[in-house]
Amino acid sequence: MIGEELVQLLTPEGERVSHPEYESSLTNDQIVSYYRDMVIVRRLCTESTSLQRQGQLALWAPIQGQEAAQIGAGRALQPMDFTFPTYREHGIAWCRGVPPADMLRLFRATSNGGWDPQKYRHSVPTVVLGNQALHAVGYAMGVQRDGAEEAVMAFFGDGASSQGDVLESFVWASSYNAPIVLFCQNNQWGISTPMSVQSKIPLYHRAHGFGFPGVRVDGNDLLAVYEVTKRALDNAREGGGPTLVEAYTYRLGAHTTSDDPTRYRIDAEVEVWRHRDPIERVKALLVREGTVKASYFDEVAEEAEGIALQLREDVLAMGKPDPITIFDHVYADEHPLIDEGRREMVELGVAGGGH
Amino acid sequence: MSREVFLLPDVGEGLVEAEIVSWKVAVGDAVVLNQPLVDVETAKATVELPSPFAGTVVELHHAVGDVVEVHQPLVSIETDASAPAPAPAATPAEASPAVEPIEQTREAVLVGYGVGDEGAATRTRRRRGAPAPVAPAPVAREAAPALAPRSTPPVRLYAKQHGIDLAGVRGTGRDGLITRADVEALLVGAPTPAPSRPPVTGPATPTRFVGHDLAPWASGPEVERIPVRGVLRSMAEAMTQSAFSAPHAAVWVRVDATRTMELLASLKERPALAGVRLSPLAIVAMAVCDAARHFPGVNSSFDADQSEVVVRRVVNLGIAADTPRGLIVPNVKGADRLDLVGMARALNALVDTARAGTTAPNDMLGTTITITNVGPFNVDAAVPILPPGTGAIVAVGRVAPAPWVLDGAVVVRQVTELAMSFDHRQVDGALASRVLRHIADYLEDPGPRLIAG
């Protein structure tokens, strides 16, 4: 499965390996810091799953197994870059500075979005598969017209790779040489649909057909994801056009908390991928190279625990919004039907009823 | 320390219940936040539920194998003070569920919190600000505005069917809406005077109607219901029976009654007739009896039960009488045998008795032919309904001066109209015409016939 085309800089056992084109540029401090990111993001994810199991979230989309893909890509971004996520980019959101509680507003069912996309330069969650890839290309065309040195990153998964919007985004990105990185997390499963149904060729090969480079990177290798993404982003900023990055990874958990993956995949496969756990890999590297003291791992775990408890507290404090907010921001300008709806709700005595 | 109850949440698995697969804790165990408590299985998946509390397990509400409904108690935990602050929640009687599911009244489906309780089948919220009740204003007509009459289409249809033109009407409903009640008010001319006209109140004295004193227009109720009893019931039943059993037809004729009136005037001056009220009715009565004698078939009735026509050789002459009790039809028995004076006296007695309300039931039985005199009401004619069991009824209108062609010249004569309704089952138009012509001839020249008697 891990062929020679796969860019890997760190083995599952935590050993650095060389690659003819890529070399890790990460400092020890960066690796230590990104390890912390991954642990926290995973802990936030397990806390969110618990909250869902305890009836406090409508749904949760876990990212276990994809932490390196998201932290590697997220940390390769520059502050002025702009990202267009799906609904599973919690690690990217973390890197962009989105408060964890804001990430859960969608799942707590108190918002259709959750955060200020311009403030964090991280767009709102997109649930319709692939729509955001076109938004990202359009945004990139705007960057291009502004003459700005910014890159744009669109996220999607193997599931969305069959969507017309994703493939159209390849055409547009290529035709207009847009400053964009099309970042595909191939986690092998679109709910129950296996990769083999989605594509008969490796996904990253598709880029060549559209006229731009595609790279497959070990999505569970923090160091490799960082380097591949960084180079693609730099290339975009410098006018080199789009790159498709296929982060080859695995969804260790369910598609969402409403899913039961035991129905469509075998435990042995999951076990193979557990062996390739992205966090354990970096931990092994840090231990192997003696980068941190042994106590560091407990400190990070403890910090993550605190952040998780804070998240729990913040989520439980999110009450039902005032119903009158239904009418907010439907239109930028006045609209008679919005006025009518507001008026009716006030007359019914519903408005102001949030708690 | 407080006792918290963890309710089985909707885990989004699509079902409303779950089966306990295995407990991972026992009563007395200490648990930490998010520690696995139990595996539950829905038809869709087995799910591990983490504890929302830290503390000590004090009760497992169900045994392995039990099927638990969503939002029912699963496990109770005695929490310690250091446990994370519970979410604010409503407090049931015995325990405070620190973590109650976010929506307790939802029904699980495939994804999400489940389907929310869309509300009981009763109103739970106050009505939206209902306008304060407004005292009804009188329906008013005003100068026609540019707008179409504001009313509901059904009310418009109602008005149309009753010939009410709504143009310019301002109704008593909200914003001048014309209501059905407004149309009804316009129909009966109820208190809906136009501001530009003086109010029409009618006379202040009561009037008689079907045996009742009706209150004046202005002071009586808008709608008054009168029980159908006594005379009214008799009239109603008789007219209904007659109208729906005897096929009515009618003939009528204008009559120069000048000589009748001259005769009556001359007779009144005779001392022998002092105290006898002589009216045209008496002459008509004599004429009808004479006609019966000439055409007995008109003095008949149709017995459907026996399939026979009953012809009578005696005239029990019915007189439709307007009395305080209402319309009654007493008769003069053997009227065909009376002379004019006898007829006049009999009629006087009959009318006096009827007006006194002392008419005996027997006086109303056995009528063979009837006269209804609408002349006192100053109308020209009527097409009456037959009293049941009779073959003909003659209506007499007022006698009034009118132009009349006499010998080729238009002259003013005392003219009246006669109409006769007859039961067309046994009386045909030819017979009826002959009878009525006979009566007319009698009135046009009563003298010789009275004598010929």
Place this chain on the structure above:
Amino acid sequence: MATTTMTMAKALNEGLRRAMEANKKVLVMGEDVGKLGGVFRITDGLQKDFGEDRVIDSPLAESAIVGTAVGLSIRGYRPVCEIQFDGFVYPAFDQIVSQVAKLHKRSDGVYTMSLVIRLPFQGGIGAIEHHSESPEAYFAHTAGLRVVSCATPEDAYWMIQQSIAHDDPIIFCEPKCRYWEKGEVDTERAPRGLFEAVVRRPGADVTVVGYGASVRTMLRAAEAAEAEGISLEVIDARSIAPLDLDTMAASLERTGRLVVVHEAPHTASIGSEIVSALTERCFYSLRAPGLQVSGYHTPYPPSRLEEDYRPSVDRILDAVDRVMGFES
């Protein structure tokens, strides 16, 4: 007052030009809009004057035209997308309904979807079915979108500029069969607001409401009705969503009779909406139920039959007869 006579096509072209001059963020994008100037030549000469970066000849994929316009809008641009024909808008339907309409809300007001989607619509040009459809109701139904339609060159000139300047996403429906009709255009002053209906011809007996290509048909019907002694008040709705119900209700309260004219099938149409909304508003003034003169519930027919499908003077007059025939 600078009044010029021009076709609707030229008025749109001039309006676009003026909007692009006024704001450098205004872009025009779509299939064949650059060198060719669009299949209807609405964008003729714009690329030559404003460059390929602002007048973008796009690959042939409608979802991408709109989807990338969303991204450009997020970036602060004001894209004007041309969908070549009404029947080609459906590949972009997902982007329009799921994203264009809702991103302002989803972002809690942070994103402004300042984009215009130009849609040559309605039939009457003898073209194939996909070049003749009336899909406006699909978009009017979607919260977050606005839908307008021009019926005269003057409205075309001003409404396109007003739409581009507006911060909400607007589906701009152009009656393609009227592109080459000429009219007076006051190029100095916009005659009215973007979302206002206008009484094109006053009348007393029946209120007739329509938009786009139907406006001229309604005016002709009003002339014919006048000859028969019936007075039609013709209202050009102009804004399809939201509807200017105030203007329509003021008319209907006087006439008590309503006929709505449009080319789409009548079920769940703009006509249905107008009849429904005005029945609610003017119920107590109605002399007859509101009627629709519309396309039939069929696919757009082969164009040899289109004049039997589209509202005609005869069909409008027939509806007028019917509303006049109700007891009132």
